[in-house]
Amino acid sequence: MARSVGPRALGRLMRWWPPYRFAGIKVLRIADDWSAARVRLRLGRLNRNWFGTHFGGSLYSMCDPFWALLVLHRLGRGYVVWDKAAEIEYVSPGRGDVFADFRLTEERVEEIRRAAEDGAKVLPWFDCTVVAADGTVVARVRKQLYVRRKPQPSQPGRTRPDS
Numbered sequence: 413m414a415r416s417v418g419p420r421a422l423g424r425l426m427r428w429w430p431p432y433r434f435a436g437i438k439v440l441r442i443a444d445d446w447s448a449a450r451v452r453l454r455l456g457r458l459n460r461n462w463f464g465t466h467f468g469g470s471l472y473s474m475c476d477p478f479w480a481l482l483v484l485h486r487l488g489r490g491y492v493v494w495d496k497a498a499e500i501e502y503v504s505p506g507r508g509d510v511f512a513d514f515r516l517t518e519e520r521v522e523e524i525r526r527a528a529e530d531g532a533k534v535l536p537w538f539d540c541t542v543v544a545a546d547g548t549v550v551a552r553v554r555k556q557l558y559v560r561r562k563p564q565p566s567q568p569g570r571t572r573p574d575s
Contacts, residue, residue, distance in 0.1 A: 434458055437452070437473065438451070449513070450514075451512045452511050455508055455510075465505035466510060466550070471510070471551045474512055482514060482516045483521070487525060487559070490561060493559050494558040495556075501551060501552045508545060511543055514540055535557070
């Protein structure tokens, strides 16, 4: 994003984002400290597959940006965070509202920060489960992020590495 917005504002903005709005995806909550998020996908005529259940692409889409957003905001501006890879396992058909919860612990953030402190790339995996309102598992989604600490600006007055 060109400018920084808070978690509540981002959640409201994402409600109007066309890929989410028309797919029936709603961001229910993003924690004020960027440690958690909750997303709902409603079954509707625009996201229903041939069999009358949730379209697999919508199930994945509801989970797509959240690990990167949470990690990026928790690490701060000194890091580059990108999606690198993803896997989805469809477990059972989704026939009604489904939910995904994302929880990012301080321990996990510190683990990534330590691994990236020397400027090395870090490729952590994150898991989330998409569940129906009754708790039935609909899908399991894994996301791998690319995280790297941004290069630090050189010290004032230095123009070459050997000076």
